[in-house]
Amino acid sequence: MKKWYQHLAGCLLLSPFLLADASAQSKIISLGTGGVTGLYYPAGGAICRLVNENRMEHGIRCAVRSTPGSVSNLQQVDAQQLDLGIAEAGQLHDALQGQGRFAEPLAQLRTLFSLYTEYITVVARKDSGIDSFDDLRGKRINIGPEGSSQRATLQLLMQARGWSLNDFPEVHQLEPAQQAQALCDGRIDATLYVVGHPSGAIKEALRDCDSRLLALASADVSTLSGKNPHYRSEHLNGGYYASGLGEIETAGVRATVISRADLPEQDAYAIVKALFERLPSFRRMHPAFKQLESGAMVEGPLAAPMHPGALRYFREAGLIP
Incomplete structure (x- = not known):
């Protein structure tokens, strides 16, 4: 051990x-x-x-x-x-x-x-057709439980695009312990975490569920930092999870x-x-x-x-x- x-x-x-x-x-x-x-x-x-x-x-x-x-x-x-x-x-x-x-x-x-630092971390199944955050619309997503930073952050990014929950065929409110398995089982196409790295949940999703990490666009980072000065541009080290995985542009905030x-x-x-x-x-x-x-x-x-x-x-x- x-x-x-x-x-x-x-x-x-x-x-x-x-x-x-x-x-x-x-x-x-x-x-x-x-x-x-x-x-x-x-x-x-x-x-x-x-x-x-x-x-x-x-x-x-x-x-x-x-x-x-x-x-x-x-x-x-x-x-x-x-x-x-x-x-x-x-x-x-x-x-x-x-x-x-x-x-x-x-x-x-x-x-x-x-x-x-906690990183905004978007994970999507490779077979979902999701290549960027913009592709989430029309997909099955998890927004996390009520009272989570995960849900609050995702809703902020959705509002900036003029999206509502009605734009998604399925919206799940899964607890963190359920999310990687939901990706593996094909019940959801994508989920968003606000988490420090390395994370066991992210490792499980990438290793066992044929999933990948998605970058945030610069406009997404600007949306978060414009609404709240404690969000800032960050680069997530993909090497935590795979030797060939490079840096991923995203936003971060301190726990x-x-x-x-x-x-x-x-x-x-x-x-x-x-x-x-x-x-x-x-x-x-x-x-x-x-x-x-x-x-x-x-x-x-x-x-x-x-x-x-x-x-x-x-x-x-x-x-x-």
Whole structure:
């Protein structure tokens, strides 16, 4: 078994229950992630593992929660149904502004730190006749579950073309764990992910389902960045999946760990410290974390103001003046 998979398995199995003899007085902090086959879930498991290793020092036990993804995490953190969440910065920006999927500003949301870049990743069956995003119209597509960044991003790109769901003969709302299999079974022609790479779900779709990655046109990237400053032009390294696969033009956005403003300052400080003081260990827990650098994880522009507890740690660590 690969070393990183051993780390990951430990994160997911132990994070909510690590060191079960903990004091009954420990404070439980819930962290909303995503579907179990996506990258938010192992990222949350890795964060919780590091927090829980020092819980006798700070009295916090971190527990991972699987959720539909970014939009749901933002809504649940705002509603105090979750203490922390992982969300892509574009949806966090919309939540603060009260736009897009958010009818009112969620003004209490705060940034703890950024993680990896998430890429808009379109996957289509090779026999579908889909060569570009424009070819999706009239095909069977998956838009993802309600509350996912996947659905919000796809709808934004569709609206820019004047498309509606009525332009597709079949529209599926599949959970992330179902999407690759739906491609393999021929139930859908294409799906869109917002995900960090390398991704097990993308690998499965390309390897087992005779599928391929599609580039976004420059106009698509401009649509996203024009609506939201946290989307930017990126090139996905196809070499993650096949030695002969080159770079694919797309858009990217940073995954961000968020809380509410009223999360106690000492708790935010302890959570951030647990990760950043063990960042080399975190990098080993998944290949997508390998390139993370502490400076890039705190630099702006931020989609939401930084929590005072996080800011205090970063200043003490010399990462922010």
